[in-house]
Amino acid sequence: MKYLLGVCLLGASLFSPAARADERPASDSTARNYSTFKRSLAINGLMQLRYVYSLSDNVNINGVHFTDDNTTNTHNTNSFLLRRIRVNTRANINDHFDANILMNLAEFSGNSNSRVLENAFIRYHRSRSFNVQFGQFRPFFGPEDMLPADIIKSLDYSNQYNLFGASGWQSFQLGAAVYGDLNTTGRVPFHYYAGIYNGNNRNQVNDNDDRKNYYGRIEADLAKNVRIGLNAAEGSWVDQKGHAWGGDISATLPLSGRTKFELISEYKQGTNFAEYAAAKVDDRKAIGQYYNRGFYVFPNFRYECNLPRLRSVEFSSRYEYLQENYKINDNLRQTITPMVSFEFADDYYARLEVGCIIDMFDHNIPNSAQYNHTTGVLQVQVRF
Template sequence: MNKTLLIKLIFVLLIVPFFAKAQTTDTQALEDAENTIKYPQFQFKGLLQARYLESSGKNVDVLGVQHSTGEVTQSSFDIKRMRVGLNTKLSNTTEVVILVNLADFKSDPKGKVLENAYGKYTFNKYIALTGGQFRPAFGIEELVPVDIIKSFDFSNQYYEFGKNGWTSFQIGASASGSFDIGKNPVSYAISILNGNGRNQEMDNDNGKQYSSRWVFELSKLHKINLGLNGGIGKRSDQKVFAVGADITSDFKLTDRLTFDLQIEYKQGTNQNLYFSLPVDGRTPNLDDYQMRGVYFLPNFRYVVDYKKLTSLELSCRFESFDNNFKVNSNVRKTYTPMISLEFGKAYLGRIEMGFEIDRFDKNIPDTSFYNDDLFIIQLQLRL
């Protein structure tokens, strides 16, 4: 049997059983709820992230690039994100989501600007189908909006795996849902993706990337969840893969003080790097080019509730990432200590201050692979 056909059959077989679990009572409840609510319903969203950056690395600019000669820009104000979004519920089961980042117009907007553009149909809690451009579930960060993460931005591994079609905004389809194994909740997501990034006219080859994520709740009291991720696919008729594991927890230390922790590991083929190299400058085996990374993100949150100040948060993410550990290893270690002041509920307003400290095994002049200390103050407003 053709391997591609086999993968598709397995994908279908994983989904079909969830349809069988749809109960008549669930359908009736949805119909009753729909009769009392008027559709369509619209929800507008927005996000502004404005920053001040200052680099103290030797001849390293605010974008992290080292310059051997000439002056460099080592301090600057910047608009990181200016997002505008619209969520439209067409019915109790159907929604359409649109999200754009207007800050992408400050540079070449090709392949940028449009972020989310998808439709979702929810049959029941066991299965929902999503199609369009969205963030496929393949780790902790893919399920958390950037405006409520516990650091300035996503990790280095998130963006690198995004370049390789597993994370960030991708075009494709997904099935997701949840069910119980005994008394233990389990959630899942299974995706089929073009794997060549967002806002592309079409797939750049006939290969597709198949990925899945499974999350197991280990402790409801401390919100301890274990996530397992896996993916296979093809790029220009060569096999690619990605795997990952993560764990999250949230401990309430006192009535006002909580501690949460994220740990995530990923490894996979770096086909983006492989195909960017000249043929005579790479090995013939794509599997030689692999990336891997791990990060720890502890965060303390203290509820203040004094006038307009809601909470005080203190975090420090440590990440070790290598984008080519088999052929030309150069580990990047990144420390991101940050203090955050929250105003209003659900991060309505946020002022963040801290550092992004990069250390490489080998400094490469005139590239972004160079030691740097970046000071950041970031203002965030969301609606």
């Protein structure tokens, strides 16, 4: 995987000079000092507020089963929540450099240790075919990494995304990446991503070992609205090595003048470092026994109302198939998330979502989160 990063860097540098010449603004040719060229500062935010209600007996709002004599798990079955309170700052230093900071202030309401700060990176933009990013951000390891939380078409990211994030394959990590577009004028445009990062999750003082995680992703536009992607990664957790890989397809198909169908589907599998680290030392098996895999299918129907106060209505129902540790104590988890969304301002600037999360396991484990349950969710979102 480490050689893939070098190949991507070399390939991108071959393509970037022409692209840089094409993108140079007309006024660029007369400039002699680019210190403040196109300098700007933008601050925006997101608020996602929720009301959740457990629709299953003896299951709390976190999906954990409880009994009357169990005092370990909380018994609350409904609550108002601050899901995300994000503030994002982007500073364009000039036409090539920018800096980004993203904080989730909702993390202060819980255990904020090693949380709150999400993005903190500097980016060098040379051309469409060559960009370098350094700092803390989400590695480009699947379609969900390309989507900010404020425009995802469901209540939240998939269970698969959270599971792989716990093992350091996704979510916010500290490292560096290169990415860009290739063959943009050809019949099949390509997009590449490659990077290296610590792999021990966000806001850590140091890496927990001398090894690093390497990943690469390639996307191809098979048609105007159809894209496939493949990604692979190699990583470590202290003294253990592992790997992950996956593939996905996304498409947008217009059905009529106001209706369109959107689809994202992804399969991924990889080493479950989090489960390995949580196992008692005396009971630990070889790292190759800790493995997870899963896929999801996420269809979304969008109807453009184009009314002054109601811009669109969306209907979706994501289906997930997830085996968190299928070689040891496998307990298949299937999740269905039906949802209807009302958009009151374009580009999801004001949105109301109503839906539920239905979790089904092969076998129930009392007093745990592996227990069949349904949770109702009402979420209000504004961007600004």
